[in-house]
Amino acid sequence: ESSPESGNGYTLASVREALVKQEDTIIYGLIERAKFPSNSHAYDKDYAAIKGFCGSLVEFVVKNTEALQAKAGRYKNPEENPFFPEYLPPSMVPSYPFTQILHPGAASININKSIWKMYFQEFLPLLATSGDDGNYAQTAATDLSLLQAISRRIHYGKFVAEVKFRDAPQDYEPLIRAKDKEGLMKLLTFTSVEEMVRKRVEKKAAVFGQEVSLNGEEEDNQKPKFDPSLASRLYQKWVIPFTKEVQVDYLLRRLD
Numbered sequence: 001e002s003s004p005e006s007g008n009g010y011t012l013a014s015v016r017e018a019l020v021k022q023e024d025t026i027i028y029g030l031i032e033r034a035k036f037p038s039n040s041h042a043y044d045k046d047y048a049a050i051k052g053f054c055g056s057l058v059e060f061v062v063k064n065t066e067a068l069q070a071k072a073g074r075y076k077n078p079e080e081n082p083f084f085p086e087y088l089p090p091s092m093v094p095s096y097p098f099t100q101i102l103h104p105g106a107a108s109i110n111i112n113k114s115i116w117k118m119y120f121q122e123f124l125p126l127l128a129t130s131g132d133d134g135n136y137a138q139t140a141a142t143d144l145s146l147l148q149a150i151s152r153r154i155h156y157g158k159f160v161a162e163v164k165f166r167d168a169p170q171d172y173e174p175l176i177r178a179k180d181k182e183g184l185m186k187l188l189t190f191t192s193v194e195e196m197v198r199k200r201v202e203k204k205a206a207v208f209g210q211e212v213s214l215n216g217e218e219e220d221n222q223k224p225k226f227d228p229s230l231a232s233r234l235y236q237k238w239v240i241p242f243t244k245e246v247q248v249d250y251l252l253r254r255l256d
């Protein structure tokens, strides 16, 4: 039951359930980041001028936070992928026997550089209203927890792909041997599931982002905490495509 070769209870339904729960974390993250204005100084290398550190304040916060979390064992969990793997100290805590269901090739898949670029260059300008309130460290902390949630969701594609492979190795193996990326992409795609995900995410964003008051009349006039359509846009344009990219990358290594 618990050998690395067995399914360890992972099924397509259970990995999809995990993805649904992670939607909540991403939406809470959006709400938290949207509380701050753009605070562009946090992303400006020249503004930060931190002694002995070359980079923006957000890079400073992320690198140092990841280093601390690495020491505390965060990246021992195969669901976690750091943004700056080259700066990480080893874990200092006793190791936990995480269920190993992934092929060892999974460890070399990390698309956080693309996620980072997408987040700061394309997504954040849509989410944050322009302005500066000086809360750069707090803003960077919300960026990091949102980035971690998005990254965890996208890299969970490794687990999704593993389950799909185990369910139908006869369908996947010829495509993997032929390195047929397009064929793999087609085989792992479920358009109706994607549509459901996008709709649910937008609905959750509308519900979680609602202002709550005790006077029923006021609620209708309250502005939401962020535009719910942004959540489904994030998923449609980036989260789902990146999750699929991870699945293809994983499958290509699956028979090594």
Ligand SMILES: O=C(O)C(=O)C[C@]1(C(=O)O)C=C[C@@H](O)C=C1
Residues within 6 Å of the ligand: 016, 019, 160, 188, 189, 190, 191, 193, 194, 197, 239, 240, 241, 243, 244
């Ligand atoms: O649920 C799946 O089968 C997944 O692979 C996840 C996901 C997604 O990212 O939400 C990606 C590809 C599928 O087309 C449907 C949904």
